[in-house]
Amino acid sequence: MKSREGLKIARLLMVLSSVSPVFVLWAVRGSNGGVPNVCFVLLCVLLFLTPNLFLLCRIRIATKKKGQGPRELVVGQWDDRGDHLLVYLFTMLLPFYSADLGTLRSVVATFIALAFVVFLFWHLNLHYMNLIFAMFGYRIFMICPPNSDNPFQEKTRYSLITRRVSFLPDQRINAYRVSDTVYLEAK
Amino acid sequence: MKLNFNLDAITKVSEFCIGREGSGQRRFVVVPADRAVIDELEKMVRRTWDGMAAHEDGCVKYEPSNKYASKAWLYVPLVDEMVVEMRNMHGAANLPSNAKELSTDPNEIYCYFVRLTDNQGQKLTAVRRASYFKAVSKRPLIQVFDDSVVMVTNALFKLDHDFDLLIDSEHVHILRLGAFESIGRLSEAILSSVPDNISFIKEQLPFIELGSIESYARTHIRAARYLASICAQENLGRIDMQRLLNQCVSTEVKAREVEGKLVIDVGAEMNFLQVLDRRRYGMELVMDKPEIFVAGSRKKA
Numbered sequence: 277m278k279s280r281e282g283l284k285i286a287r288l289l290m291v292l293s294s295v296s297p298v299f300v301l302w303a304v305r306g307s308n309g310g311v312p313n314v315c316f317v318l319l320c321v322l323l324f325l326t327p328n329l330f331l332l333c334r335i336r337i338a339t340k341k342k343g344q345g346p347r348e349l350v351v352g353q354w355d356d357r358g359d360h361l362l363v364y365l366f367t368m369l370l371p372f373y374s375a376d377l378g379t380l381r382s383v384v385a386t387f388i389a390l391a392f393v394v395f396l397f398w399h400l401n402l403h404y405m406n407l408i409f410a411m412f413g414y415r416i417f418m419i420c421p422p423n424s425d426n427p428f429q430e431k432t433r434y435s436l437i438t439r440r441v442s443f444l445p446d447q448r449i450n451a452y453r454v455s456d457t458v459y460l461e462a463k
Numbered sequence: 464m465k466l467n468f469n470l471d472a473i474t475k476v477s478e479f480c481i482g483r484e485g486s487g488q489r490r491f492v493v494v495p496a497d498r499a500v501i502d503e504l505e506k507m508v509r510r511t512w513d514g515m516a517a518h519e520d521g522c523v524k525y526e527p528s529n530k531y532a533s534k535a536w537l538y539v540p541l542v543d544e545m546v547v548e549m550r551n552m553h554g555a556a557n558l559p560s561n562a563k564e565l566s567t568d569p570n571e572i573y574c575y576f577v578r579l580t581d582n583q584g585q586k587l588t589a590v591r592r593a594s595y596f597k598a599v600s601k602r603p604l605i606q607v608f609d610d611s612v613v614m615v616t617n618a619l620f621k622l623d624h625d626f627d628l629l630i631d632s633e634h635v636h637i638l639r640l641g642a643f644e645s646i647g648r649l650s651e652a653i654l655s656s657v658p659d660n661i662s663f664i665k666e667q668l669p670f671i672e673l674g675s676i677e678s679y680a681r682t683h684i685r686a687a688r689y690l691a692s693i694c695a696q697e698n699l700g701r702i703d704m705q706r707l708l709n710q711c712v713s714t715e716v717k718a719r720e721v722e723g724k725l726v727i728d729v730g731a732e733m734n735f736l737q738v739l740d741r742r743r744y745g746m747e748l749v750m751d752k753p754e755i756f757v758a759g760s761r762k763k764a
């Protein structure tokens with residue numbers, strides 16, 4: 277059975293939000309002559325603001341009072357994905373921060389490399405990896421339902437954005453849908 | 464009979480789901496829905512409960528061998544093996560979510576349901592067979608938009624007036640029996656429970672030779688339904704062998720006693736089950752003209 281996850285554009289913008297700290301660093305660093313500095317900084321500001329504003333809108337829509345409302349998720353097994361942020365830091369931010377932007381060719385090549393990374397994040401549903409969540413005190417967990425003989429209970433894995441540090445066995449929580457695989461715990 | 468759910472204290476925690484059936488497999492998917500849709504589904508739940516409460520006879524326990532009106536208020540305990548499909552639907556956690564499922568292969572959608580939570584944390588699942596949706600999706604519809612008429616090419620999903628079933632923590636409440644039997648795959652559930660039912664009856668009535676009945680019931684759904692009903696009877700173990708044999712003789716059921724056991728002739732299995740299920744009667748209102756009846760539906764006076 278093919279799984280056709282929805283919100284394709286939303287997930288893409290959320291991935292861009294994940295990589296947006298790179299644009300902040302580039303804007304501060306400047307283009308080193310590859311492209312006119314003003315244009316480069318404006319582009320970086322645009323690439324930073326647009327997906328993050330979208331992410332904010334997406335979360336507000338998901339959590340609004342007149343929206344669908346939260347759904348109940350049961351946490352059987354859970355896995356702290358905080359280490360992914362470290363991987364993200366060392367494989368994403370640092371290499372791209374130090375990329376050479378001295379010529380037009382190197383700027384284009386860097387953006388193409390970034391596009392590959394963005395595509396991979398989007399394809400692998402890693403759109404939840406975002407430093408901004410961490411800055412606001414949120415953690416990311418991968419949760420699975422408890423083992424059950426119920427044939428309708430699939431082993432669906434969700435990414436849960438929450439302020440908790442752990443879960444009780446078979447704990448039930450209410451969470452808003454940010455995407456088909458990412459949920460934000462309701463207060 | 465009360466609902467184990469407070470309809471006046473429904474919280475915002477809810478799920479709108481569809482059931483899909485393809486290649487003999489069933490699965491459920493959560494479809495994200497706007498608050499307005501959830502509100503309408505909650506109204507459907509209230510209308511369903513009001514419709515059930517309006518039945519003069521009140522709530523009657525469902526017996527698989529009885530015949531009922533197409534719309535009646537029946538209930539089955541959620542622990543009953545007959546409703547294992549409903550129990551799994553009610554209890555399945557973390558169903559996958561996908562907004563596109565509603566428009567993909569709509570003919571595969573066989574039901575839709577909403578799962579609600581009240582302020583005490585109690586859950587209610589309201590289920591509706593989606594047969595009307597399939598009919599609508601086959602025909603093009605015309606929608607008036609502003610002053611012009613346009614063709615609607617996308618599949619439409621139309622909500623019904625009420626639900627067929629309500630499932631709370633203890634019971635399945637049935638408003639439409641046909642939908643319950645279809646959604647719950649009742650025939651399969653009853654046929655698969657034949658060995659367990661035979662074992663149960665063997666313990667209660669060890670003097671009956673049940674071998675031929677088990678073979679017959681495994682392939683005949685009506686006989687399997689009688690078995691399920693018989694197992695639910697009170698005082699099953701107190702049935703007297705001689706009285707049972709007398710009733711068989713008086714209603715022309717071919718059964719005889721062989722070495723202390725009641726043996727049923729081949730071909731008489733169904734008739735014997737009718738006697739055991741208390742629905743085969745003999746009457747002689749006219750001299751020398753005995754009549755034998757089989758009750759499709761019976762109710763204890």
